[in-house]
Amino acid sequence: MRSGKEPILRKIKDGTIIDHIPAGQALNLLRLMAITGREGFTLALVMNVESRKLGRKDIIKVEGLELKPEDTDKIALIAPMATINVVRNYEVVEKRKAVPPKVVEGALKCRNPNCITNKPNEPIKSKFRTISYNPPKLVCEYCGHVMTHEDIVKQLLSEA
Numbered sequence: 001m002r003s004g005k006e007p008i009l010r011k012i013k014d015g016t017i018i019d020h021i022p023a024g025q026a027l028n029l030l031r032l033m034a035i036t037g038r039e040g041f042t043l044a045l046v047m048n049v050e051s052r053k054l055g056r057k058d059i060i061k062v063e064g065l066e067l068k069p070e071d072t073d074k075i076a077l078i079a080p081m082a083t084i085n086v087v088r089n090y091e092v093v094e095k096r097k098a099v100p101p102k103v104v105e106g107a108l109k110c111r112n113p114n115c116i117t118n119k120p121n122e123p124i125k126s127k128f129r130t131i132s133y134n135p136p137k138l139v140c141e142y143c144g145h146v147m148t149h150e151d152i153v154k155q156l157l158s159e160a
């Protein structure tokens, strides 16, 4: 019998499957999730498989780890439009699309050193508006500085 699914997506009891990751971003996502492979999770990583939607994509399957909804925004900033499937007892109980948030507050620092959010005496939280979703691109609400996807990934990973 054919299920029509990739073998990698089968037989996970409890955990998370992240699918439709833009090719090349799976390792960055693992770093963001602070997964090194030494935690004892059973982990499957597939990179550069063919995808009708994306051309090439990566897939991550982690057993024993359930991603929380609040992790979705950061994942979306690295792997926009990835699909997060939460699996319990072999069933997908939740499917989330990692859509970059419209507004990103506090999670990133503006790269403009003169931005008011970088002044030590100003208790102003950084705030960015998303001007492009795929790949994500953000503009600082205060100074207009634009963060590219590369900038965003670098910064998220340096703090991970």
Ligand SMILES: [Zn+2]
Pocket: 110, 111, 112, 115, 116, 117, 140, 141, 142, 143, 144, 145
């Ligand atoms: Zn700024």
